[in-house]
Amino acid sequence: MSGRERLCAALDFGSWSAAEPFARAVAPEVGMLKVGLELFAAEGPPAVRAAAALGRPVFLDLKLHDIPNTVEGAARSAARSGAALLTVHAGGGADMIAAAVRGAGPGVRVLAVTVLTSLDAAALDAVGLAGPPEAAVVRLAKLAVGAGAGGLVCSPLEVAAVRAAVGPGPLLVVPGVRPAGAARGDQSRVATPEAAVRAGADVLVVGRPLRDAPDPAAAARALAAALPGATARPSGG
């Protein structure tokens, strides 16, 4: 996988008209585009179709978490938008994850979000998940893969332990990446993109470090070129 293919740019905007210039600029520089809750709540499935029209697979990040019957129906509806990947919360349990996989069908890879990268050990403890975050992440990762999830979302700090626990098959998608010196914002369990790839991440989800860059395309190129194993390529091709 090239550095570019590993990057997923999050389209975290409140409308398609706000997202479009960014999406057009970064699409040639990344392997995937992500439509998340902010954009989907504003625009719905047309945002997925508009992003897919830019020639990159779309990751529809809805983080579904409900009873299995509801999640199965939501995943079926989401699959019709043309998304290639869809998230659910692993904490919804094995039956819910299996229902999402059924609803999504063979064309959509269901990713299970283990423990949100914004939560630190104290925040996890407060919601009843005592112990180191890694233990909860690995437990949920095994449960999700056992229920049929095709991939997992975890922080860069757990990706090596998750890979060791689930083997080479599942796609490991890692948000909470910050180039050295970049603002952490609301993220807690973070590392640099380089460290995340060295630890075994397949795909890196990058939001604000690209969205808020003065030149998002140049920022994506620099990020991709710095990844281990990346080969230099001409810009924009």
Ligand SMILES: O=C(O)c1cc(=O)[nH]c(=O)n1[C@@H]1O[C@H](COP(=O)(O)O)[C@@H](O)[C@H]1O
């Ligand atoms: O599922 C996700 O993509 C996700 C899971 C998670 O645990 N943490 C997390 O930050 N994300 C998403 O990854 C992106 C990270 O954005 P930045 O923190 O701005 O780089 C956002 O779109 C989040 O919704």
